[in-house]
Amino acid sequence: MKIIIKPKKGLANLDFKELWLYRELFYFFAWRDIKLRYKQTIFGIAWAVMRPFITMVVFTVVFGKLANMPSDNIPYPIFVYAGLLLWNIFSNSLSDSSQSLMRNINIIQKVYVPKIIVPTASIIVSLVDFLFAALILGGILIYYDFMPHFQGLLLLPLLLPIVIFASLGLGWFFAAVNVKYRDVRYALPFFIQLLIFVTPVIYPVSIVPQKYQWILALNPMTGVIETFKAGFLGTTSINWLTLGISAVVSIIFLIFGLLYFLKTEKTFADVI
Secondary structure (H helix, E strand, C coil): CCCCCCCCCCHHHHHHHHHHHHHHHHHHHHHHHHHHHHHHCCHHHHHHHHHHHHHHHHHHEEEHCCCCCCCCCHHHHHHHHHHHHHHHHHHHHHHHHHHHHHHHHHHHCCCCCCHHHHHHHHHHHHHHHHHHHHHEEEEEEHHHCCCCCHHHHHHHHHHHHHHHHHHHHHHHHHHHHHHHHCCCCHHHHHHHHHHHHHCCCCCCCHHHHHHHHHHCCCCCCHHHHHHHHHHHHHCCCCCCCHHHHHHHHHHHHEEEEEEEHHHHHHHHHHHH
């Protein structure tokens, strides 16, 4: 009798039992990344607040004051900062996860670890940054004497998974590509900088002609940011169709990124 052993393909190659056994290593990677982000820095955790705040100030001057960009009758700093909160989770997660395998090359080469947990752990740092940066939004609201719709915060358990799915999917994909093609570390930051201009962070979707708005919805962050602004700031009524499109796209990104990562990870040790 001949027994043929073939490697698993697709999602069948994902061993959830193994991932659970290595959960403490996942915690280690996440906690280490958090400490390294602010180790030997003058301002420490304040960087999580300063970056979106300074970006908000620049956008307010350039787009709010000079370009007179509309903001759905919301003070422009509030309008922009609310969008930056969720945008920074996505952009920082994507940037960090894409470089995670190369940053941990010594560990990957010396000991066996389920490689997928390395870029996945990078997402935790961005979520911690989000919590600290969100505190500043409260101060901005008080400064402008603006009363938001606090029930809009109930949307976050729906919105954050969409952001995380999109970040993970693209993060897994670019982390795998970066192992073979190191151009990713140069090209991806440029791509992220461009992507913010096709995301309703600095402008409302309402300025885009109706017939083209579905194209913006293909960017998963469009539905997330517009829904948060509509629910929390009361800019417009919530467009559930746009959010639904963005949610579907984020799931597609998640599945595609996972499949590509699982397909290529067996070659990492040879290429890296």
